[in-house]
Amino acid sequence: MRRIGLAIAALVIGCSEPTGTTTQVESVTIQAATNALPVGSSLPLTVILRDAKGNTLANRTITFASSNESVMSVDAKGSVRGLAEGKATVTATSEGKSGQMIISVFRPGPSPWDY
Numbered sequence: 645m646r647r648i649g650l651a652i653a654a655l656v657i658g659c660s661e662p663t664g665t666t667t668q669v670e671s672v673t674i675q676a677a678t679n680a681l682p683v684g685s686s687l688p689l690t691v692i693l694r695d696a697k698g699n700t701l702a703n704r705t706i707t708f709a710s711s712n713e714s715v716m717s718v719d720a721k722g723s724v725r726g727l728a729e730g731k732a733t734v735t736a737t738s739e740g741k742s743g744q745m746i747i748s749v750f751r752p753g754p755s756p757w758d759y
Contacts, residue, residue: 667695667699667701668695668696668739669693669694669695669701669704669738669739669740669741670694670695670696670741671693671694671741671743672691672692672693672706672736672737672738672741672742672743673691673692673694673743674689674690674691674734674736674743674744674745675689675690675691675692676688676689676690676724676745676747679745679746679747679748680747680748680749680750681716681724681725681726681747681748681749681750682726682749682750682751682752683726683727683728683729683749683750683751683752684725684726685725685726686723686724686725686726687723687724687725687726687747688721688722688723689708689718689722689723689724689734689736689745690722691706691722691736691738691743693706693738693741704738704739705738705739706722706736706737706738707720707736707737707738708720708722708734708735708736708737709734709735709737710724710732710733710734710735711732711733711734711735712730712731712732712733713727714727714728714730715727715728715729715730715731715732715749716730716732716734716747716749718734722736724747726747726749726750727749728749729749729750729751730748730749731746731747731748731749732746732747732749733745733746733747734747
């Protein structure tokens with residue numbers, strides 16, 4: 645009985661990650677269905693975090709910022725909203741690494757069915 649307990653303990657210790665090692669974020673990529681957004685519309689962003697080996701990372705804190713809050717806002721969940729015509733850069737940051745995407749906000753013209 646004692647040998648089984650020691651063998652299980654050795655197996656668990658041998659498989660555990662050394663204390664203090666954590667896979668760090670090395671790249672941040674922002675994806676969206678489009679990079680053109682009508683005024684008044686929202687667009688959800690997808691952020692992909694990868695480590696140095698290219699593995700996708702999950703459960704990390706991501707913060708968002710807009711380079712021009714009068715053109716486009718971005719919320720804490722990564723949804724951008726077009727506020728006025730122009731261009732703005734959205735930045736997603738995690739563990740000191742950032743990715744950016746330029747979004748053009750436009751005022752939609754009349755529909756062909758309006759005539």
